[in-house]
Amino acid sequence: MLTIYGAYRSRATRTLWLAGEIGLAYDHVPVVQAKRLEDPLAADAPINTLSPAFVAINPMGSIPSIDDDGVIVHESLAINLYLAKKYGGALAPKDLVEDAAMMQWSLTAATEMEANALKISSASLGEQTDETKAVIEVAARSLKRPFDVLEAHLADKTWMVGDRFTVADVNVAEIVRYAQPHQPMFDARPAVKAWLERCQARPAFKAMWEKRLAEPASGPV
Structure with a gap:
């Protein structure tokens, strides 16, 4: 089990x-x-x-x-x-080439996007101040290159790898999600925005998210 x-x-x-x-x-x-x-x-x-x-x-x-x-x-x-x-x-890679692509995109999201996307997520909580706005703007500038690369990749694709929804979409979407509070980043990248919306429209994501929202934000679960 x-x-x-x-x-x-x-x-x-x-x-x-x-x-x-x-x-x-x-x-x-x-x-x-x-x-x-x-x-x-x-x-x-x-x-x-x-x-x-x-x-x-x-x-x-x-x-x-x-x-x-x-x-x-x-x-x-x-x-x-x-x-x-x-x-x-x-959802799994069908061959070594897809396996490499799924690992590559998962690691790219983790190494090139996650830290700054998390800064946006954290700074977007609560009342916005000049300080938190500055943190968001700096993080957004740092994300420009990886998000532009992702936009170019998705410009002619529905999903990340292999023309179907896979584990690569889950891994990357759950990192890109952290930057979602800063909508200008997504408005400027329509392919990334549409792809993330497709991912988050899936029933399994919605079921997971409902349970996440039901969990206390602080203190013991």
């Missing part, structure tokens, strides 16, 4: 969305980030990234992690590539 560790308000959304796309049965352990708790090591604290029981599974104390009948995998993008290849059918 597959077990997915990680709260919905974390990178676990990537794996929970993919599991929904595949139709995988799984147990979900909502491990919460320790920083969300006043005393994560208290006897009555919910399971979190500092809990000994979870650290025994992932010594790095990061989420998500999975246990697939004894196969332990960490890091959301690696988890998704593994699950797609094992269970995903058409």
Whole structure:
């Protein structure tokens, strides 16, 4: 039986969305980030990234992690590539060329987009100040090149790889999503905007997102 560790308000959304796309049965352990708790090591604290029981599974104390009948995998993008290849059918690469493309785009999103996209996401929360607006503008400028590359790639494509929805779309969309509060970036890139809308219109994404919204934004899950 597959077990997915990680709260919905974390990178676990990537794996929970993919599991929904595949139709995988799984147990979900909502491990919460320790920083969300006043005393994560208290006897009555919910399971979190500092809990000994979870650290025994992932010594790095990061989420998500999975246990697939004894196969332990960490890091959301690696988890998704593994699950797609094992269970995903058409969501998986059909050959070595597609495999390379899916890994390339997943890693490009992680290394070239995620940090600055997260800055936009964080700075967009709450009341906007001159300081938060400046953070967003700097992050948006840093994202110009990778977003332009993504726009060129999607200009004549419906999906990221192989003319079908795949794990590459899940991995990249869940990183690009962080920049969504800054709509000018997407208005200037219609192919990226339309692609992300297609991804987020999928029933499995909507089901995942509904559960994410139902989870508390802070404190114990």
